[in-house]
Amino acid sequence: xxxxxxxxxxxxxxxxxxxxxxxxxxxxxxxxxxxxxxxxxxxxxxxxxxxxxxxxxxxxxxxxxxxxxxxxxxxxxxxxxxxxxxxxxxxxxxxxxxxxxxxxxxxxxxxxxxxxxxxxxxxxxxxxxxxxxxxxxxxxxxxxxxxxxxxxxxxxxxxxxxxxxxxxxxxxxxxxxxxxxxxxxxxxxxxxxxxxxxxxxxxxxxxxxxxxxxxxxxxxxxxxxxxxxxxxxxxxxxxxxxxxxxxxxxxxxxxxxxxxxxxxxxxxxxxxx
Amino acid sequence: xxxxxxxxxxxxxxxxxxxxxxxxxxxxxxxxxxxxxxxxxxxxxxxxxxxxxxxxxxxxxxxxxxxxxxxxxxxxxxxxxxxxxxxxxxxxxxxxxxxxxxxxxxxxxxxxxxxxxxxxxxxxxxxxxxxxxxxxxxxxxxxxxxxxxxxxxxxxxxxxxxxxxxxxxxxxxxxxxxxxxxxxxxxxxxxxxxxxxxxxxxxxxxxxxxxxxxxxxxxxxxxxxxxxxxxxxxxxxxxxxxxxxxxxxxxxxxxxxxxxxxxxxxxxxxxxx
DNA sequence: AAAATAGTGTCTTTGAGACAGTATACT
DNA sequence: AGTATACTGTCTCAAAGACACTATTTT
Numbered sequence: 001x002x003x004x005x006x007x008x009x010x011x012x013x014x015x016x017x018x019x020x021x022x023x024x025x026x027x028x029x030x031x032x033x034x035x036x037x038x039x040x041x042x043x044x045x046x047x048x049x050x051x052x053x054x055x056x057x058x059x060x061x062x063x064x065x066x067x068x069x070x071x072x073x074x075x076x077x078x079x080x081x082x083x084x085x086x087x088x089x090x091x092x093x094x095x096x097x098x099x100x101x102x103x104x105x106x107x108x109x110x111x112x113x114x115x116x117x118x119x120x121x122x123x124x125x126x127x128x129x130x131x132x133x134x135x136x137x138x139x140x141x142x143x144x145x146x147x148x149x150x151x152x153x154x155x156x157x158x159x160x161x162x163x164x165x166x167x168x169x170x171x172x173x174x175x176x177x178x179x180x181x182x183x184x185x186x187x188x189x190x191x192x193x194x195x196x197x198x199x200x201x202x203x204x205x206x207x208x209x210x211x212x213x214x215x216x217x218x219x220x221x222x223x224x225x226x227x228x229x230x231x232x233x234x235x236x237x238x239x240x241x242x243x244x245x246x247x248x249x250x251x252x253x254x255x256x257x258x259x260x261x262x263x264x265x266x267x268x269x270x271x272x273x
Numbered sequence: 274x275x276x277x278x279x280x281x282x283x284x285x286x287x288x289x290x291x292x293x294x295x296x297x298x299x300x301x302x303x304x305x306x307x308x309x310x311x312x313x314x315x316x317x318x319x320x321x322x323x324x325x326x327x328x329x330x331x332x333x334x335x336x337x338x339x340x341x342x343x344x345x346x347x348x349x350x351x352x353x354x355x356x357x358x359x360x361x362x363x364x365x366x367x368x369x370x371x372x373x374x375x376x377x378x379x380x381x382x383x384x385x386x387x388x389x390x391x392x393x394x395x396x397x398x399x400x401x402x403x404x405x406x407x408x409x410x411x412x413x414x415x416x417x418x419x420x421x422x423x424x425x426x427x428x429x430x431x432x433x434x435x436x437x438x439x440x441x442x443x444x445x446x447x448x449x450x451x452x453x454x455x456x457x458x459x460x461x462x463x464x465x466x467x468x469x470x471x472x473x474x475x476x477x478x479x480x481x482x483x484x485x486x487x488x489x490x491x492x493x494x495x496x497x498x499x500x501x502x503x504x505x506x507x508x509x510x511x512x513x514x515x516x517x518x519x520x521x522x523x524x525x526x527x528x529x530x531x532x533x534x535x536x537x538x539x540x541x542x543x544x545x546x
Numbered sequence: 547a548a549a550a551t552a553g554t555g556t557c558t559t560t561g562a563g564a565c566a567g568t569a570t571a572c573t
Numbered sequence: 574a575g576t577a578t579a580c581t582g583t584c585t586c587a588a589a590g591a592c593a594c595t596a597t598t599t600t
Contacts, residue, residue, distance in 0.1 A: 030307040030344050030345060031307075031308075031344065031345070031347035032305035032307075032398075033305070033306050033307070033308045033345075033347075034303040034304075034305075035304075035306045035308070035386070071303050071304065072304070072306075072386070072397075073304060074306075074388075074395055075388055076388065077386060077387050077388060078384065078385075078386040078387075078397070082298070083404035100376070102428065108383055108384065110381055111351065111399050112351075112383040113345070113350060113351040113399070114350050114351075115347075115348055115349065115350060121303075122347055123307075124308050124345075124351070124397065124399075126397075190286070202455075205578090206578095206579085207579080208578070208579070213307050223563070223564075223565085224578085224579080224580090225564090225565080225579090225580075225581080225582095226562070226563065226564080226565095228579075228580065228581090229562095229580090229581085229582095230561090230562085232580095233561095246570090246571060246572080246578090247574095248577090248578065248579090249571075249572060249577055249578060250570075250571055250572075250576085250577045250578025250579065251569060251570035251578055251579045251580080252570070252571065252576085252578095252579080253569050253578075253579055253580090254579085254580095264541070265545075266560090266561070266562090269562070269563095271563095272538075273314050395590095396577095427562070477553095479552085480552080480553090481551070496590070496591075496592085497551080497552080497553090497565055498552090498553075498554080498555095498591090498592085499589070499590065499591080499592095501552075501553065501554090502554085502555095503554090503588090503589085504587095505553095515570075519551090519597090519598060519599080521550090521551065521552090522549095522550055522551060522598075522599060523550045523551025523552065523597075523598055523599075524550085524551055524552045524553080524596060524597035524598050525548085525551095525552080525598065526553090526596065527552085527553090539587090539588070539589090542589070542590095
């Protein structure tokens with residue numbers, strides 16, 4: 001635990017020494033780590049789940065795609081660092097966990113700290129998951145580096161087998177393939193039992209648009225009629241705004257916004273197949 | 274991201290400076306953090322969910338209970354550190370994620386890194402969740418520090434309101450109350466849709482013993498008959514060993530061991546009440 | 547005998563899946 | 574008219590919840 005630095009029996013760090021000697025507490029007697037945040041930013045574009053990736057300008061992995069992220073500053077919290085990086089890279093405002101309206105959903109995903117995951121130094125990276133609606137301007141704001149949305153499954157396929165195309169299909173830098181995979185799996189399972197799928201939608205959306213989000217994230221086809229019955233029948237999930245739209249063609253569809261409910265009980269069931 | 278150290282526009286760390294100046298990559302130009310692992314070790318004892326806590330011998334929070342844990346060494350991975358600390362504190366062998374038989378279940382929980390969570394220095398702690406069967410010897414092995422099992426709800430009640438008893442009921446040190454709460458909630462939700470509840474049981478156990486695990490973790494009463502039908506009817510959940518036991522009194526009960534299934538579909542439903 | 551635990555069977559209700567059929571837009 | 578999407582309703586089946594009832598032990 002963090003409060004253990006003073007325990008006498010605890011092995012503590014001394015440069016170039018081993019850990020097996022009991023020694024008194026020394027503020028500098030711990031191995032220094034760099035701590036970063038990496039972002040899995042997901043959205044649904046053209047009926048496909050997409051992730052934000054940036055091209056690396058420096059070695060290692062120069063020219064390869066990677067997840068956006070950066071160092072945690074010594075006076076800021078982890079979520080604050082993730083939120084700041086998100087704003088710098090995309091211009092998106094995040095809205096943590098119990099999210100108020102208007103911001104992208106942001107939650108901690110997992111932490112990655114294999115000793116050799118970065119060849120330059122010991123880096124522990126806290127990954128965050130961001131779910132955002134499709135952005136009108138691809139990646140507004142941010143710095144000058146090249147960034148793009150890429151279909152998640154293409155990135156993941158490439159990260160597993162051999163890259164098919166050297167350039168576009170190359171696996172992600174570092175262990176970012178694993179991080180992305182964990183993020184996608186988290187998103188896939190979380191929309192089952194929470195109302196989080198609406199984080200992929202604009203403020204007002206139709207049942208059909210929400211269904212296409214589920215279909216894109218899960219990669220399956222859902223019965224439009226049973227889906228409609230399910231989501232409109234779950235109290236607190238969707239609130240009708242009164243308006244309608246025909247932006248999807250066909251009969252005008254009712255517009256909804258996200259309701260107060262955050263948990264779906266019973267859950268949306270993901271078809272097995 | 275961890276690979277961003279070389280990006281020119283990235284704000285990088287310089288001792289005593291601010292972050293708003295672009296500067297070239299420098300291996301030492303990042304804020305140094307201490308990285309620790311904290312363990313939420315849960316077991317079921319006397320029909321109550323209990324957590325392993327150790328008494329602190331040094332300031333800060335001297336004399337208060339805290340979660341076991343310690344520094345990550347500079348050549349070991351995060352899970353390896355958690356596994357090592359677990360062995361040092363309890364003598365338990367862990368069996369990570371896709372656990373083989375015989376070890377306690379260990380999985381990453383979350384990471385806590387608020388700037389002032391440890392008054393002495395900037396510490397980022399990666400918390401791990403351990404689920405273990407009730408141990409015959411309370412806490413075998415480990416070092417000389419005082420350690421004990423404490424009912425989780427008593428620790429959590431105390432961490433919220435004012436401590437009722439100053440000594441025994443005092444809230445946990447640091448942010449360990451929050452970490453414990455997150456760990457308990459993870460365990461509660463995970464036994465719904467996985468076979469993880471068997472991690473609280475000895476290698477061979479009865480349906481009644483497994484039911485008492487669910488009842489202790491969730492804090493509810495379950496119908497023994499419906500529970501029996503559910504768990505024995507889920508393929509791959511339980512495998513009969515052929516033996517029976519009367520250690521719970523009453524009619525002899527069949528003994529089971531954990532099956533191959535890791536995910537429960539459909540899940541065990543937690544009563545709402 | 548009484549009490550405790552183990553296990554089976556039966557009925558009801560909820561809800562998911564399949565799919566017929568109607569409504570209202572655009573081309 | 575043809576087609577696309579939106580929405581309602583109906584049937585069937587799986588499974589959870591609420592029990593009644595039997596079986597086998599200890600006290």
